Amino acid sequence: MKPLKDGIESLYDVFSQYTASGMEYCDCGCIDPEDVKRLYSKPLRQLEEADLAAYHGSALFTIGELEHYKHFLPRYFEIYATKRKSALNDLYDISAKLLYANWQDWPINEVQAIRDFVLADWCEFVNKSESDISTSDLEDYLHFFGIEQLIQLWDVVHSENGLKNFVLFFFYYGNQILDLKLILNQENAAAALRSMIDVENLINLLEEEYFKNEENDKAYAEKVSVVLQMIEQQLKVDQIR
Secondary structure: OOHHHHHHHHHHOOOOOOOOOOEEOOOOOOOOHHHHHHOOOOOOOOHHHHHHHHHHHHHHEEOHHHHHHHHHHHHHHHHHHHHHHHHHOOHHHHHHHHHOOHHHHHHHHHHHHHHHHHHHHHHHHHOOOOOOOOOOOOOHOOOOHHHHHHHHHOOOOOHHHOOOOOOOOHHHHHHHHHHOOOOOOEEOHHHHHHHHOOOOOOOHHHHHHHHOOOOOHHHHHHHHHHHHHHHHHHHHHHHHH
């Protein structure tokens, strides 16, 4: 698994053949020429979010061609990885544009670079950061990978943040998961997510997590307790069956 920084560097390397030269845009007034000038105002890696903000929504529609979008794509991914949910163009926005551009039909090295980045970003998101993971976050990543692969990389055993993120996610969505009623991108993802409760030693990990936080973070410890009870009850039901 590539570190996230390596995934970003790979994007710049793979897409370095593309430039912003010869980019035309609609002259009906829907595109501000000043916004276009900002795209050329600095080297790619120095462009700030404000410089790129106006371009993404119009790219491939009223400004530029596919090769121009590919030129800017690594910078969009890099800014997203830095800001995540607060980015003006988040993973949902980028995935929607990629879908329109039929990205899975691009040259294999470009497809692989995107997949490597997204997978590294997912691991950073669930295992290395304290992330308030929602179902919409999962849906964004499901545009690139299946739910089973994402779950396999969610490390609740060896990652402190991975376990905490699991606790908070399960606290809010556990009932839907255990009832097999969690729908993501129009598909039932509950069965795959439910497999996470079968992780070896999970009960002990949750008990340790509770005692570790019961004094310093009571609100979180209460959530751990609720999740622990939910899972213990479900495991008992499973044994009876």
